[in-house]
Amino acid sequence: MNAVPLSYIARNLWVRRVTTLLTALGMALVVYVFATVLMMSEGVKKTLVDTGQPDNVVVLRKGAGSEVNSAVSRAQSAILETLPGIARSADGTPLLSKEPLVLNNLAKRGTGKPSNVTMRGVGPTGYALRPQVRLVEGRWFRPGSSEIVAGRGVARGFEGVQVGSVLRFGGRDWLIVGLFDADKSGFDSEIWADTEQLMQAFRRQSYSSVIFKLADPADYEATLARIEGDLRLQLEPKPEQQFYADQSRALSTFIGVLGTSLAMIFSIGAVVGAMITMFGSVASRTGEIGTLRALGFRRGAVLMAFLLEALLLSLVGGVIGLAAASFMTTVNISTTNFQTFSELAFQFAFTPGIAVKSLLFALSMGLVGGFVPAWRAARLKIVDCLRAA
8 A cells, every 4th residue: 555545644633633733723823923024024015115106216315225314406406307208297397306304203102102203395296206195184285384294104103193283393383284195105104294394494405315207117227327427416216116125125124034033933842842742643553553554554654644644733733823814914013114214104914925935834844843753653663563552
């Protein structure tokens, strides 16, 4: 006979269902941690990548890693406005937005601890470049006024951020006149104000970045060559989606490395638990093993039977852990983005790739934990098994 039937292997797990469930739950906890970490890392990436538009270009000072430490002068921005290839509105206005960016402290909701919030200066063109942003409460600020609108992530995570409230930044009071939803992108974690008013309040002479829309995304390389070839500019353009993907790299990598390390440490306990369970199974079934061998099943078939049992046990744990982790998609969380040092609100993101990785991780624990007991079962002699029975 070549192999022990799979139905027989599954029935053995059902007979020992209490032990099976306890071991599977231990594995499920590890898989839950592993999957949640991957979902958190993916959530950060998705939030920031979705912030960008495929036909938008972000221009920063050459060598600046983020808008926080970038500076684009008024003269440089005026030159950018004259570039060919920039999309224009119906009245001929270039779809280009000159935007200052500053960080301010607000008290976090619940704890009262201060944390950085991004405040961005925008104008009418800035809205046109972000079609995912829509007003959900109140109204947009009036140009030339000390009025602001806040993203839903800011309103949800910080105290006193609601329509009608007043925040004090840059030596003046700012009235919140509206809240906007940015479709779970990074703009949800920002406060928007009039560009010129923001620069006056914080005594800024330069913009942090310039964003423009390409008339034809295929012209990006030509636009890049024009900007880099103009010695007056000394600026660095990037596709907006690539720019925000770069912004997510440090934080998502840190979360991934830290979380995976913790999951690996926890997995040691799960592997030991699976090994103990399988050794107990072998010890209680020596007579059964002897009978299988006497019926003609070879050592390899016995080895495979016990190994498949361990893998099936780990698969049950993996499915339970993955199912529990999937509920995290309803949770909103915020943390500090290492690239900008400001608060970033995001949601856990569940993908098919995360499901596959989590199940493979669970199966690897079952393989490691089940191999030694399975090898032990396969090496037992028929006579010794039957005598023990």
